[in-house]
Each structure stands twice: as structure tokens, then as C-alpha cells.
Amino acid sequence: MAFDRSDLDLFIPLTLFGRLEEVLLGSSNHHVIPFRVYLNILLILLLFTVVTVVVSRIDFGAANAFIAMFIASIKAGLVLLYFMHLKYDDKLFPTVFFISIFFLLVMFAFSHLDIITRVLENNIL
């Protein structure tokens, strides 16, 4: 399944490379996040990766996809909030992000509405 691909989450922030000092000393006027926060988030992500693998070995039937998506969403959310700084940035950026998610949901919702009602109308299953 593509949902539980963990490699996308293992994004290494620039602070782990040579720019650690620069960021910690606050040479830029951006909000500085302590290194410990990054480390904690990384550990949480790794933990969730283990959870993903464990869960994928258990068969929950129809709930499989939902559970996988739920875990993946938490991981993606953490990456967005901390590694991509949405938590600390100007309010404009989360707004833009949620607008795009909203329209993605619109696309899924209406396409599914068609497919589901098409099945019902034609009595095919």
C-alpha cells in the first residue's frame, strides 16, 4: 500500500546539517525551534512508522484503509506542523494549505457521490 510509505516522513531538516549553529544562534528573524523539538518529532514519527508496520500485519477487513490513512494523516500532520513550520508561520500559510485540502476533498466527495449514486440507481454491486 502506498499510504504507509514511511520514507516520505523521514525528512531531515536543515538544522541537522551544517546550519545548526546559525539557526540556534538565531541569525534569521524566523521563529527558532529548539533542536529537541525536532528530535522528539522524529522519534514520534519513527514510533508511528513501527505502528504502521505492525498494524499492516493485522487484518481489520474494511477498516484497513481507514486505519492506515488515519496513522498516515497524523504523521503528515506532524511533518507539516513542525518540519514545515506551519505551526509557527504567518496565518496565511495554514489558510492556503487548508484551502487546497478542502478543494481536494470537494473533488473526492463529488466524484464519489457520482459513483455511489450510479451504483444505487442502476442496482449494480
Added chain:
Amino acid sequence: MGTAIVDKNKNYLNEKSGLWSWLTTLDHKRIGIMYMIAVMFFFLLGGIFAMLIRAELFKVGPTLFTSPQYNQVMTLHGAIMVFMVIIPGIPAFLGNFFLPIQLGAKDVAFPRINLLSWYCLIVGAAVVFWSLLHHGVDTGWTFYTPYSISTSNGTTWVVAGAFIIGFSSILTGLNFIATVHKLRAPGMNFWRMPLFVWALYSTAILQVLATPVLGITLLLLVAERVMGIGIFDAKLGGDPVLFQHFFWFYSHPAVYIMILPAMGVVSELIATFSRKTIFGYKAIALSSVGIAAVSFFVWGHHMFVSGQSEVAGIIFSFLTMLVGVPTAIKVFNWVATIYKGSVRFDTPMLYALGFLFLFTIGGVTGIILATIATDVHFHDTYFVVAHFHYVMVGGTLMAIMGGIYYWIPKMFGRMYNEYWARITFVLIFVGFNVTFFPQFVLGALGMPRRYFDYLPVYEPLNRISSVGAWTIGVGFLIGLFVIIQAIFKGEKAPENPWGGKTLEWQTASPPPHENFHNQPVVTAGPYEYR
């Protein structure tokens, strides 16, 4: 801000010279001109295909082409005009040139990305034309599955080309959003932005939100063709109708990517040439955003008879009607602006009035097509062809032409020949109605679209339509000549020939490299005439 010495003879055109200085330029004005040249070239190509289509349809039976050749010509006409002319036409050409100036900025937010977007258009177009060497493409510009999965190899190339061109559109949109948010001159708040900027801003939101979906859809189509992954192919458990959902999720908003900037141009023209404060500034500005938002909820109106469920059809039909509200708000505000104005009928204004007339016909016939009960009869007939040409040509192309004549003095510092420009307007306007009005009738009589032949009863109206098309062709050729003549031989233009109030009229014609000799400070709204 005092600048030491300003050379008043230097402008963006003579700042540097040589082809290389153009191909590597980061100046938004030069990139705009490069878009102008590219778009005009594509328009000429797409126009030639249009003339060939009308020649084939001039009389019953095979005339010029075999039926497969006709399908290819029709596909190329559609694909070129949509992806390479109308979508980049106003935003990337006129928008690129004037959005930063109207905001009082020196350039767009990301000049290098701006240049990259031009190259995306050129490379994408080259890839599309490359397909001609691979048996051509005959799917129509919509690439509907299942046919597009099984037809010639050229389809993969055209789809790949459209994918690349999509990036051009996304990057332009991104650039404009960032520019509007970050580079406004001191005093230029959102409610002092010209309506052209509002329209481009709304368009940019659509470009950024919708175009990636087209990209993904086209990639899926290529994956389906090359690897048979089974998303759209019913044999493999896929759903061909799903392709239409994905395609129109982009392509309906794309209709507004095409028309919103045109509405922006028309707002500028009507305010300037009525010499009156625009009526309902906020209503026009916000209705652009409203149209952009609503446009994401209506795409299913393209699928009423293609196997979509009845429930979905009813919901989409209802939602589509909502588009009429913000659109009508604009039209009524424009008319109210003209009312009791001191109207000047220069060529740009003629095009703006032409737009009002033709676009309204296009819009109202859209309501007929949005109503399921009538669409069942009109779908896939020439009624649809006439409807969207009234919107795309009668709307967008009219606005492009009006915008070009309006801004030629600013872009090149020279005036065009008013007499000949008016003649081109008359030829295009009359020719347009002669071409497409009979097509409403043909559609109502049941003539199906996209076929290379028709029943003898349809012949007289088709002949009228073809004659009209050639009239438009002549009109545009003269129009092109008027533009070229103005650029190279036109009389010197003053800074503000029309008495416009927006910022581009407060700098030199043509503008200097960084647009203004002194940083403008904005203290009033954009259309404060009286």
C-alpha cells in the same frame, strides 16, 4: 526618493539589445512581450486550423480532408487555442506586463520563475507539435477515455506537452499571488487595487489550485496508455467516467482562467472610456473571487449524458446556476458604469462593448446548457460549439484585442492607426456573429459537433458560417498588421493617451527598466474620475 540622474530616453526596450538579452531577460515586461509573440504565433496556427475546418464544412461530403485528417485538424485547433492561446493569453502576456506596474512594483515576486514559465510554454508546445510526427492526435482537446487510451501514439506526446504547459500556468499563478501579497506600493491596499489585478489574483488562485489536478490526470492517462494500470480502463476494473471527473475538475475552472482576466481587462476599459468612477468596485472585485470559488463545484455539467448518476447531474445542474449570480453582478455593474458616463468610442472601448454583447449571449446560452432537461437535447450539437465560442472568442479574444489596443501606447510608446483598428473591429465583430449565430440554429436543428460531414439540410447555414469565419480571419490579419505597424511605424504616444487613472498611466511610455523613475505612493482608489 531622489534619483541622481535619470536618463529619460532609456526604457525596457532599449535598455539592452540583442536576441540573447531577450531570451535571458528577467524583466516582467520583456517576458510579457515574449509571451505576446509566442501567443500570436500559436493563435495564427490555431486560426489556420479553424479556417481549414470551416473550409471542410463549407459543403456536404468530403472537401479537403479524409475524416481521420479532419479529426486531427479539429483536435489541434482546440488544443492549441485552449492551452497555448486563451489560457496564457491575458494573464501571461498582458498580466505579466501590467500587474506589477499597476501595483507600483518593480517586477514580479519571482522573476526567474517568471522566465521559466515562458520556457515551459515553449517546450510544452514543441512537445505537442512533435506529436504531429507520430501520426497526429484525434481525440479532441479533452482526451476522453476510453478512446484516448487506445488511439495513436501521438496522444502520449500531446498529453505530455499539455502537462508541461500546465507548469507554465501554475508558475505564473504562483508568481502573481506572491506579487499581489508582497510587492504592493506604499498605500496600495487591497481596496485600491485595479480590477484587472483583482481578476488576475482570482485567476491565479484557480491556476494554482486546479492545474495540478490536470497534471495528475494527464500523468494517469499516460500511465494507463503505457503501463495499463487500470484506473480508467473498464476492462481492468477502472472507470472511464472518472477521467471526465478529474479532467473537468480542472477544465471547468480553466474556463474561468480564460474568462476572468478578460473581465478584468473589460473593467479597466469601461472605467477609462466612460470617464466615470466604476460602479460597484467592491462588487466587481469580490465577484471575481466568487466566480473562482463557485467554479470548483460545477464541473459535472459537462457530464450530464456521459453516464454520470442522475443525482449527481441534478446537483451539478443546480450548482451551475449559481455561476450566473456573480457573472450578472459584473455585467450590471459595467452597464451602470457606462450609464451617464462621458463615453469615448475608441477601438478598445468598441471591443469592450463587443465583449458585453457577445459574452452575455454566451452566458445566457450557458444557462440553457446547464439545465439538464434541455442539455439532453443540445449536448454534442453545434449549439454547444456556438455557446463556448461566444464565451471564448466573443469574450476572451475580444478582451485580448481590446487590451492590446488599449495598452499598445504604453507597451511600445506608439499609437496604432485608429481608422484601421476600427475596421478590424467591425470585421471581427460582424464576422463572428455571422459564423457562430447560425451554429446555434444548426445545433437546435440537431447537427452533431465534431463530425467532418453533415446531412444536406444543414448546408446553407454551414455556408454562411464558413463565410463568417473567413471574415474573422481577414479581420484578425488586418488587426495583426495594425499592431505591427503601430509597433514599428506608429506615431509617438503620450504617457497617458486615454486619461487612465491606474498606475501604469503615471509612468513613461514605454516604461523604464524598473517601471517607475520614482517609487509611486498611492493615496486614492484606481478609478476616481468624478
